[in-house]
Amino acid sequence: MSMPAPALEQLWVYLSASPLLHLLVTFLAFMGASYLNRLLGGTPFLHPVVLTIAIIIAFLTLTGTDYATYFEGAQFIHFLLGPATVALAIPLYDYRERVRRMLVPILLSCAAGIVTAVTSAVGVAMLMGASRETVLTLSPKSVTSPIAMGIAEKLGGIPSLAAGLVLITGSLGCALGPIIFRLVRVRDPSVQGFTMGVAAHGFGTAYSFSSIGAVAGAFAGLAMGLTGLLTAFILPPLVHLFGF
Amino acid sequence: MPLIAGMSVLLGCQFLGEILVHGLQLPVPGPVVGMVVLLVGLMINGRVPTGLRTSGEGLLRYLTLLFVPAGVGIMVHFDLIKADFWPITVTLVVSTALTLAVTAKVMSWLTRSIPRDPRDEWREERP
Numbered sequence: 409m410s411m412p413a414p415a416l417e418q419l420w421v422y423l424s425a426s427p428l429l430h431l432l433v434t435f436l437a438f439m440g441a442s443y444l445n446r447l448l449g450g451t452p453f454l455h456p457v458v459l460t461i462a463i464i465i466a467f468l469t470l471t472g473t474d475y476a477t478y479f480e481g482a483q484f485i486h487f488l489l490g491p492a493t494v495a496l497a498i499p500l501y502d503y504r505e506r507v508r509r510m511l512v513p514i515l516l517s518c519a520a521g522i523v524t525a526v527t528s529a530v531g532v533a534m535l536m537g538a539s540r541e542t543v544l545t546l547s548p549k550s551v552t553s554p555i556a557m558g559i560a561e562k563l564g565g566i567p568s569l570a571a572g573l574v575l576i577t578g579s580l581g582c583a584l585g586p587i588i589f590r591l592v593r594v595r596d597p598s599v600q601g602f603t604m605g606v607a608a609h610g611f612g613t614a615y616s617f618s619s620i621g622a623v624a625g626a627f628a629g630l631a632m633g634l635t636g637l638l639t640a641f642i643l644p645p646l647v648h649l650f651g652f
Numbered sequence: 653m654p655l656i657a658g659m660s661v662l663l664g665c666q667f668l669g670e671i672l673v674h675g676l677q678l679p680v681p682g683p684v685v686g687m688v689v690l691l692v693g694l695m696i697n698g699r700v701p702t703g704l705r706t707s708g709e710g711l712l713r714y715l716t717l718l719f720v721p722a723g724v725g726i727m728v729h730f731d732l733i734k735a736d737f738w739p740i741t742v743t744l745v746v747s748t749a750l751t752l753a754v755t756a757k758v759m760s761w762l763t764r765s766i767p768r769d770p771r772d773e774w775r776e777e778r779p
Contacts, residue, residue, distance in 0.1 A: 438717050457716045461723040468727065475728050482721035488711060489718045491662035493683035494669070495708035497690035498700055513762035521755035528747040538739035546743050550751060553722060554681040572729035573744065575722065580748045588752040592760075599759045607751040614715035625712065633684045640679040 430481030437463040458579040496629030503626045518634050521606035525550040526646050545570050547647055548639060549577040552609040555636040559643055581608025582615040597624040605631025654703025661704050665690040
């Protein structure tokens with residue numbers, strides 16, 4: 409053998425410590441997952457993001473890498489989430505006429521969605537006998553992570569777990585959305601997009617852009633921002649009603 | 653240079669958003685406020701500059717990818733989730749389905765009298 413094991417190991421130690429490896433792994437996993445999803449006819453049950461996350465977690469577990477090390481590399485992608493959120497103003501501006509026409513329905517349905525999300529989450533969790541901490545952590549699950557973490561902390565839940573549950577809710581929303589829309593016979597892309605944004609925050613927004621269209625994406629982005637904003641105010645008093 | 657200019661506008665709005673959030677102690681993340689700042693800016697300006705549109709829409713096209721690093725973070729919480737596995741799973745599925753159904757129903761009922769854009773119908777029919 410020309411390449412002795414220690415040298416290989418040294419190379420691995422070097423590569424796994426630099427951001428390069430995990431940045432590349434993220435891109436490759438995403439491309440592979442998107443390809444696989446297309447191969448399976450674009451099924452919503454294996455959403456490319458969910459699949460990508462699963463592939464990466466499998467890779468990290470197999471190589472014994474912890475999340476902090478992975479994030480060293482992946483943070484460059486994560487950072488772009490900020491400017492991308494700001495960029496949601498562009499489709500919103502493009503469809504401003506329609507948003508203005510639907511302003512009252514938008515505010516009312518957003519409030520209805522938030523109340524449903526919170527009461528059903530707290531109610532079901534209590535019926536299922538979840539611990540007090542878990543119930544409080546589940547309550548802000550439909551809101552985008554940074555807001556959900558803040559709310560969970562204020563209520564006495566577990567912020568880091570709240571962030572995790574928000575992600576699962578997002579992927580669930582993408583899987584359930586198309587089925588629910590068929591069941592309740594809702595076809596309007598602006599309504600579909602808005603609903604995805606209320607129930608599944610950024611995941612729902614990304615899904616709306618990629619699978620429904622630009623109008624849906626614009627409304628989803630609007631819903632995501634609005635839901636985050638309103639939940640921060642509506643949720644604490646609502647949770648008090650349940651005796652917390 | 654238009655791409656750089658566009659990216660600078662996005663980062664600038666996010667920066668303003670962060671300043672506002674910290675200055676006014678708002679309970680929302682900086683980028684969300686940055687989105688509002690950009691929207692107000694676009695309304696004043698009256699149109700979307702080409703560079704801004706190129707960089708903004710480029711980012712939005714890959715929005716799903718941008719959620720991956722945060723999503724992988726779920727691996728840290730496996731133990732916490734295992735402790736309350738069934739309550740968490742049932743709650744998430746039931747509550748998410750209900751939220752989708754109620755929001756969609758309420759909104760389509762409230763907007764039933766608002767004229768539709770005829771181009772919308774076929775969009776949804778995609779397989």
